Amino acid sequence: MESRSIRQLEDGIERDVAGLNYGSYLDLDTLLSAQRPLSDHHDEMLFIIQHQTTELWLKLIIHELRAAMSFIAADDLGPALKCLARIKHIQTQITNQWSVLATLTPAEYAQFRGSLGKSSGFQSAQYRLLEFLLGNKNKAMVAVFAHDLETQAELEAALNAPSLYDEFIRYLDRAGYAVPAELVERDWSAPYAENPELTKVFLQIYRDPDAHWAVYETCEELVDVEDTFQTWRFRHLKTVERIIGHKTGTGGSSGVGFLQRALDLTFFPELYAVRTEI
Numbered sequence: 372m373e374s375r376s377i378r379q380l381e382d383g384i385e386r387d388v389a390g391l392n393y394g395s396y397l398d399l400d401t402l403l404s405a406q407r408p409l410s411d412h413h414d415e416m417l418f419i420i421q422h423q424t425t426e427l428w429l430k431l432i433i434h435e436l437r438a439a440m441s442f443i444a445a446d447d448l449g450p451a452l453k454c455l456a457r458i459k460h461i462q463t464q465i466t467n468q469w470s471v472l473a474t475l476t477p478a479e480y481a482q483f484r485g486s487l488g489k490s491s492g493f494q495s496a497q498y499r500l501l502e503f504l505l506g507n508k509n510k511a512m513v514a515v516f517a518h519d520l521e522t523q524a525e526l527e528a529a530l531n532a533p534s535l536y537d538e539f540i541r542y543l544d545r546a547g548y549a550v551p552a553e554l555v556e557r558d559w560s561a562p563y564a565e566n567p568e569l570t571k572v573f574l575q576i577y578r579d580p581d582a583h584w585a586v587y588e589t590c591e592e593l594v595d596v597e598d599t600f601q602t603w604r605f606r607h608l609k610t611v612e613r614i615i616g617h618k619t620g621t622g623g624s625s626g627v628g629f630l631q632r633a634l635d636l637t638f639f640p641e642l643y644a645v646r647t648e649i
């Protein structure tokens with residue numbers, strides 16, 4: 372009888388994999404040498420890997436989001452929806468990941484928090500870029516990146532360009548919907564302001580989804596993305612609260628109170644306003 376304690380390697384399995392192989396293709400030497408704790412505390416490894424994995428997923432979200440925006444700008448909603456669907460799953464992944472960091476107790480974190488100096492997630496360039504691409508424009512945030520001119524220029528470019536929502540609004544205009552002209556061309560760096568005329572456009576779509584299926588589906592996909600984004604923010608807030616309580620943040624903010632105010636922000640105000648009208 373075949374042993375159930377060992378699996379025999381098949382003859383065909385490659386044994387000579389010098390050159391291109393798993394580790395070299397994925398550049399794991401680089402990836403796995405990037406965990407360099409500043410303290411000798413056991414739990415700092417968890418803290419670093421939690422951040423690094425989030426940053427990797429943020430990289431993919433940004434990649435997919437930029438693709439979605441290009442598809443919408445080219446009047447091709449189908450592939451944009453595919454990208455947005457993938458983004459939602461990644462968002463769920465990084466949101467669920469908070470439960471791993473929640474195993475860090477206040478006493479454990481206190482042992483290496485001092486090593487972090489003034490560094491803070493507030494200085495995450497990819498997070499800020501994602502906020503800008505989704506439409507949460509805030510010029511003042513760019514100053515935080517004065518130490519890195521290349522990153523600052525990339526953020527500045529996203530600040531001054533249409534967001535995902537702006538691209539969708541422009542699509543609606545091209546598709547013949549009664550979009551207010553001031554939304555089609557505007558100062559893209561300014562925070563988006565809710566426009567009741569746009570809510571009327573969405574009301575027309577939501578009252579008869581069958582007649583507007585592709586745009587209706589896109590609207591609901593955007594609401595999913597905002598909903599999941601808010602859930603990430605909420606889980607960050609609650610994880611921070613259980614680990615540092617109401618201490619001020621290393622980035623200089625009031626801490627939990629500052630994070631709480633982010634929950635009042637909305638990327639797509641009319642997509643929420645329309646719900647009151649239905």
Ligand code: HEM
Pocket residue numbers: 421422425426472475480490491492493494495498607611614615619620621622623624625626627629630633
């Ligand atoms: C022990 C764990 C953590 C604590 C205590 C914590 C605490 C804080 C605090 C207090 C702030 C406000 C800015 C400041 O004054 O520092 C902040 C902002 C931020 N943190 Fe964390 N954080 C933790 C983990 C994480 C993780 C794992 C990420 C994932 C990348 C993250 C990403 C961010 C981001 C993106 C901001 C800016 C949020 C915004 O602008 O609304 N944080 N964090």
Ligand SMILES: N[C@@H](CC(=O)c1ccccc1NC=O)C(=O)O
Pocket residue numbers: 422484487490491492493615619620621622
């Ligand atoms: N702001 C956190 C420190 C912190 O969490 C942090 C520090 C360095 C790099 C990323 C961080 N994560 C999120 O803010 C604190 O006040 O304890």
